[in-house]
Amino acid sequence: MKVRGFVLCIALACAGQALAGDVVIATADTAWRPPANGQRDDAAAYAIAAAMVVNDVATRCAVVDADRAQAAHAARDGWWARNQLMVEAANGYVRYLQALHQVRRGEAAAKAFYKGVFEEMRVRSEATTLAMFAQDGNEAATCDRVLGDYADRRMDLSADANQFALLEAMDQDLRTYRAQQ
Numbered sequence: 001m002k003v004r005g006f007v008l009c010i011a012l013a014c015a016g017q018a019l020a021g022d023v024v025i026a027t028a029d030t031a032w033r034p035p036a037n038g039q040r041d042d043a044a045a046y047a048i049a050a051a052m053v054v055n056d057v058a059t060r061c062a063v064v065d066a067d068r069a070q071a072a073h074a075a076r077d078g079w080w081a082r083n084q085l086m087v088e089a090a091n092g093y094v095r096y097l098q099a100l101h102q103v104r105r106g107e108a109a110a111k112a113f114y115k116g117v118f119e120e121m122r123v124r125s126e127a128t129t130l131a132m133f134a135q136d137g138n139e140a141a142t143c144d145r146v147l148g149d150y151a152d153r154r155m156d157l158s159a160d161a162n163q164f165a166l167l168e169a170m171d172q173d174l175r176t177y178r179a180q181q
Contacts, residue, residue: 034173036097043166045121047083047090047157052125053132054079054150060133061143068143075150083157086164089171 058076062069080087094117102110133142149155158164 034093034096034170034177036093036100040093040166040170041097043163043170044090044093045124046160046163047087047167048094048118049121049125049128050155050157051080051083051087052121053128054155056125056129057132057143057146057150060129060139061147064140064143068140068147071147071151072143075147079150079155082153085171086157086167089167089174092174092177093170 054076058072061072094114097117098110098114101113105113132146133139136142146155153159157167
């Protein structure tokens with residue numbers, strides 16, 4: 001199961017307006033500005049929604065029984081250890097879009113944008129989690145299967161090479177930004 005089909009542009013539209021093409025905050029003395037586009041929107045959504053799903057799965061499997069609780073926590077913690085930098089890069093990208101939104105439309109609009117994006121991602125991640133557990137109706141068996149996928153790294157962000165490459169580029173952008181601060 002891969003978290004696909006969730007397009008951040010939809011969340012942006014729900015929050016008021018899409019930002020593709022709105023990247024206009026640079027001044028003459030600003031030499032560096034990362035790109036903002038639909039592909040990066042999708043990659044950020046992929047990472048952030050996947051992070052929400054792994055947390056939801058761990059919470060859901062932790063209540064099945066003690067053995068699955070231990071496996072759920074180990075799977076979640078392992079996933080986060082391997083994927084945290086890319087999730088942080090995705091969140092940094094959304095914060096960048098929020099800053100662009102603030103410059104163009106004001107602080108209140110930027111806050112509404114950010115809140116709307118994460119509300120939409122929450123709805124999508126909950127639907128993904130529910131779909132994972134609706135497949136066979138056996139909570140314990142589903143946990144075993146899904147936690148196995150997490151433990152075997154099939155649910156890692158790197159499982160989608162195209163999205164991962166974009167996340168790596170966003171991570172590099174975040175590092176560049178931090179180095180300039």
